[in-house]
Amino acid sequence: MKRNIYIGMSIVWLALSTVACNKELTEITPDSSLTTTDYYKTAKDIDLAVLGVYSSYQTRKPTDYILLELPADNLYRTTYTLSAGADDVDNMAITSANPLFGNFWEASYGGIFRANAVLANxxxxxxxxxxxxxxxxGEAKFMRALYYFDMVRLFGGVPKVTKLLTIEEAKSLPRATKEEIYELIISDLKDALTALPPKADMAKGRVSNGVAAALLGKVYVYLKDWANAKLYLDMVPGYGYTLQTDFASLWKLENEDNAEIIFAIKYIEGTNGHGLSTAFLPFPGKANIASAGLESVFPSWDLHKLYETGDTRKAASITEFYKTPTPANSPTIWFPHVSKYEVKHTVGSSGIDLPVLRYADVVLLMAEVQYGLNHPDLALIELNRIRARAFGNVSKNYTQADIATPETFTDKILLERRLEFAFENERWFDLVRTGRLLTELAFEERGYNPATQTALKFTLQTKPNYVLFPIPQRQIEVYNPGVLQQNKDY
Structure with a gap:
């Protein structure tokens, strides 16, 4: 049944959402069916419509890890994984028929349509x-840029939609080039930077001018435009963002709105909570956290073994757990779980915010920029800011010899980004953009046997064309024949 029509391009806005995106605006209940003839007449209407742009991201965000972490080497699925298509993604059997790609595409274009509806009215x-x-x-343009940044990094060139289209118009719209999508992203972010107020004038959970500067700098890093990346990343500290002293404090409910969080998606337990905390929790639950978990994924030994003694990021990201199987004399099973989002919550409705941009990202991106500009000494300073925070001192800081070549520098950047942003959906993007996808994902050490002290190695079938995910087949089928072209080798 072809009902999954390109949802980001309908002229009618269906189900704007009953969820607001910030904790000061949680009781908003917009109409469920809004059209250009009975809406967008007042400033309040536009305000609610803008919140709808955020809410699309809010809905998609808790499941992004399935596409952005699971196929890489930080997580692997369990027998409890319920998401259709997750098994194939985890095992690198990537096809255009996998519903996960269609879900991501449609959710993202749903948000893009909402942004376009705001701008059109x-x-x-x-x-x-x-x-x-x-x-x-500014908010609508920022969020449109964010959606497109996700899309272009995963799929390459995608249809460029900047106005409201009828379904028939949408079905005839081909893919733009990757370069054209990046041009749109940069244009939108520059406009947002000019239009948006400072964060002091914005409700929590809504983007400000500093958020636009940070994302713009990150976009330029992906394009390896080091000069422009530095221009915008240099602005970010001036907007009041800085590293927190204690990494673990970033994942506490009482510290959600700290100065390191540049942009996070807001949630409230029982009101508009998410299921990510429950998904990562062991099936029996955990005392003082939740009465049950989904145990959907486990952190890999591949990741776990990289945390050195004294690295505070480990305990804040992974909780050690050992399980005694049946019969009782069988070897103990190593059974860790992700604890980065582990807060007390009602099953399926966690209130911990999910970060989109942290200042730590800006710091490590700046390290890449300085290295790209042939300033390895300055790159080392930025790299060691993250390293020193992780260990609480400079005893584990890198030296210039550790980053003597571009290859060894990339090694260290990928390592620190992997440890710092574990389970924050950066790993896949980092491997693709640095050209390390095939080498880093040749195999994955998933489980670990503490009795024999051996890891359970799993060979991955990573292919060169996986640098781009497939255009969802169900989208190709609702377009006019030949309009939406598939990526190479799918």
């Missing part, structure tokens, strides 16, 4: 307060 209201119209414009 932004001139309608006449009751804006001072600078309110600019704010809403």
């Amino acid at each position: 932004i001139d309608n209201p006449t009751d804006y307060k001072a600078k309110q119209k600019d704010q809403f414009t």
Whole structure:
């Protein structure tokens, strides 16, 4: 049944959402069916529509790890994994028929459509307060850029949609080039940077000008445009962002709005909570955390073994757990679980915010920029800022000899990013953009046997064409024949 029509391109906005994106606006209940004839008339209408742009990301975010972590080497699935298609993704059997790619595509274009609807109707209201119209414009453009940044990194060139289209128009729209999508992203982010207010003037959970600067710098790093990346990353500290002293404090409910969080998606337990904390928790649950877990994935030994003694990121990311199987005299099973989002919560409704951009990312991106600009001494300083925070001192800092060549520098950057951003959906992107996908994902050490002190190695079938995921087959089928071309070798 071809009902999965390109949902980001309908002229009618269905199910805007009953969820707000920040904790100061949690009781909003917009209409469930909104059209251009009965909506977008007042500033309040536009405000609610902007919140709808965020809510699409809020809905998608808790399951992003299935596509962005599971096929890499930080996580592997369990027998309890319920998501259709996760098994194939984990085992590198990637095909265009996998529903996970269709789900991600449709959720992202749903958010893009909502942003386009805001921008198409932004001139309608006449009751804006001072600078309110600019704010809403900036938010819509930032979020559209964020959705497209995710899409272009996963699929390459995708249809470029910047206005409201009828379904028939959408079915005839081909893919733009990767370069054209990046041009749109940069243009939107530059506009957002100009239009958005500072974070002090924004409700928590809504983007500000500093968020736009940080994402713009990150986009330029992906393009290896070091000069422009430095220009925008240099701005970020001036917006009030800095590293927290204690890595573990980043994952506490009481410290969600700390100065390291540049942008996070907001959640409240029982109101608009997410299921990620439950998904990572062991099946029996955990005292003072939750009464049950889904045990959907386990952290790999491949990742676990990289944390050195004294690295505080380990305990904040992975909890050691050992399970005695039946019969009782069988060897103990190593049974760790992800604890980065482990907070007390009702099953399936965690209130811990999910970060999209942290200042630690800016620091490590700046290390890449400085190295790219032939300043390895300055790159080392940035790299060691993260290293010193992890260990609480400089005893484990790298030396210039550790990054003497571009190859060894990339080794260290990938290592620190892997340890720092484990389970934050950066690993797949990092491997693709550094050209390390095939070499790093030749095999994965998944489980570990403490009795024999041996890892259970799993050979991965990584292929060169996996640097781009397949265009979802169900999307190709609802387009006019030949319009939506598949990526190579799928």
